[in-house]
Amino acid sequence: MTEQAAETGEHQPVKGPRIKKGLVVVNTGNGKGKTTAALGVLFRAWGRNMRVEMFQFLKHTGSRFGESRAAEKVGIPMTAMGDGFTWRTKNMESTQELGRAQWENCKQAILSGEHDVIVLDEFTYPLHYGWIPVEDVIETLKRKPHMLHVIITGRYAPDALVEFADLVTEMREIKHPYREQGIKAQPGLEF
Amino acid sequence: MTEQAAETGEHQPVKGPRIKKGLVVVNTGNGKGKTTAALGVLFRAWGRNMRVEMFQFLKHTGSRFGESRAAEKVGIPMTAMGDGFTWRTKNMESTQELGRAQWENCKQAILSGEHDVIVLDEFTYPLHYGWIPVEDVIETLKRKPHMLHVIITGRYAPDALVEFADLVTEMREIKHPYREQGIKAQPGLEF
Numbered sequence: 001m002t003e004q005a006a007e008t009g010e011h012q013p014v015k016g017p018r019i020k021k022g023l024v025v026v027n028t029g030n031g032k033g034k035t036t037a038a039l040g041v042l043f044r045a046w047g048r049n050m051r052v053e054m055f056q057f058l059k060h061t062g063s064r065f066g067e068s069r070a071a072e073k074v075g076i077p078m079t080a081m082g083d084g085f086t087w088r089t090k091n092m093e094s095t096q097e098l099g100r101a102q103w104e105n106c107k108q109a110i111l112s113g114e115h116d117v118i119v120l121d122e123f124t125y126p127l128h129y130g131w132i133p134v135e136d137v138i139e140t141l142k143r144k145p146h147m148l149h150v151i152i153t154g155r156y157a158p159d160a161l162v163e164f165a166d167l168v169t170e171m172r173e174i175k176h177p178y179r180e181q182g183i184k185a186q187p188g189l190e191f
Numbered sequence: 192m193t194e195q196a197a198e199t200g201e202h203q204p205v206k207g208p209r210i211k212k213g214l215v216v217v218n219t220g221n222g223k224g225k226t227t228a229a230l231g232v233l234f235r236a237w238g239r240n241m242r243v244e245m246f247q248f249l250k251h252t253g254s255r256f257g258e259s260r261a262a263e264k265v266g267i268p269m270t271a272m273g274d275g276f277t278w279r280t281k282n283m284e285s286t287q288e289l290g291r292a293q294w295e296n297c298k299q300a301i302l303s304g305e306h307d308v309i310v311l312d313e314f315t316y317p318l319h320y321g322w323i324p325v326e327d328v329i330e331t332l333k334r335k336p337h338m339l340h341v342i343i344t345g346r347y348a349p350d351a352l353v354e355f356a357d358l359v360t361e362m363r364e365i366k367h368p369y370r371e372q373g374i375k376a377q378p379g380l381e382f
Contacts (some may be wrong), residue, residue, distance in 0.1 A: 189214065
């Protein structure tokens with residue numbers, strides 16, 4: 001058996017050292033799968049009867065993407081609070097206020113002790129743009145319940161957050177059909 | 192607004208060119224989130240009432256990970272066929288046979304026209320080790336229904352598959368708590 005073969009053992013829950021604690025996880029990078037992987041974790045944890053919740057940043061309050069439909073169908077709480085921020089956004093004050101208000105919701109949830117997994121979706125953007133101080137976030141994460149997992153997604157994860165996090169993955173775009181083949185973003189697969 | 196800000200538009204279904212087709216998606220790399228992102232897509236597509244199915248390779252037939260529990264709860268078909276292959280595996284013949292039998296199941300499903308999204312989880316390993324010829328896989332994918340999305344996960348995606356695929360993402364490990372901090376793999380979060 002080769003050394004490489006040994007690595008396929010990754011899919012098995014391996015016998016490891018003893019420490020058990022909730023992790024701070026960051027999914028960042030320019031590729032696909034940051035939000036989707038967080039969604040997969042939520043769904044999997046829900047399958048284990050864990051208490052999960054997802055908070056979305058930037059996306060329009062009340063928006064109905066595939067993930068919110070799926071979450072609603074099974075009873076996973078998922079709330080978007082934003083105004084669909086893009087580069088076209090004019091009213092930046094409202095965008096920032098909504099972001100900060102959503103962070104207050106997250107903070108409450110993180111400190112409530114009522115969750116096993118919390119996802120802060122696209123939370124890196126308000127941090128990157130300085131609407132929410134990263135120090136406030138790290139201070140809050142330091143006070144989180146010991147077993148709570150917090151997953152943060154989005155590009156441009158600030159260095160201080162990456163340094164503080166336990167598990168950081170970069171989703172790197174190797175090949176992308178929209179630019180290369182002119183293919184449309186598609187419901188189900190991407191939103 | 193900066194150029195970077197423009198990129199945060201990624202979370203919105205942007206108005207794009209006209210081509211609509213099912214994609215061949217590959218999630219590869221040494222990081223976390225390959226299977227989990229595929230699971231997230233399945234869950235999201237299921238939320239849109241799409242017909243989805245997941246085939247797992249290597250994992251023990253009948254194994255009960257978080258994802259299979261979650262899938263079962265909502266009625267997403269998910270079948271594992273394998274013997275829990277790791278570097279400790281002695282009886283490689285059985286591993287290979289199970290892999291090939293599972294591929295026959297996948298092939299049938301891919302060509303049946305009865306699905307919108309099919310996930311072949313950890314399918315890259317049998318390809319990488321040569322148990323299943325990658326040519327056979329590509330020939331099958333060429334004949335897939337036009338709108339069907341097929342998602343393949345695992346390390347060591349063969350070059351020919353990467354070349355054929357529409358969307359390829361590499362999940363890169365930036366920071367990993369098990370090696371660095373000696374933290375155990377944890378239910379819900381990882382399996």
